[in-house]
Amino acid sequence: MAKVKIKPRSLSRKKAHKKEMQRYELRRKSRKLIKKQISSLFPREQSNTPQEINLTEKQNLLSLLYKTLDSHQSKGLISKGRVNRLKSRCTKKFNTLFLFGSNPTVKTA
Helix, strand or coil: CCCCCHHHHHHHHHHHEEEEEHHHHHHHHHHHHHHHHHEEEEEEEEEEEEEEEHHHHHHHHHHHHHHHHCCCCCCCCCCHHHHHHHHHHHHHHHHHHHHHHCCCCCCCC
């Protein structure tokens, strides 16, 4: 009986593909988490209905988003440039909506 020879190249390709799929899933999950945090920070229906906004709560949500972006968990999954762009975009949006905007319903509890 002749042994079936396992081709090392195909085996290593399978391993690499499996690792890449796991990495893809991690990137997808971290992207979903960040999108969820951003949408909770800046809800879309806010422009239609005036509601009271607790400023400290929004600041806590923003700092939580920063912690998520800087965490060890998302270090290799998101590039440094993308993290910085997200931070600056969210900070600008936060400042215009809650601090410097002409929004009379801001509650500074």
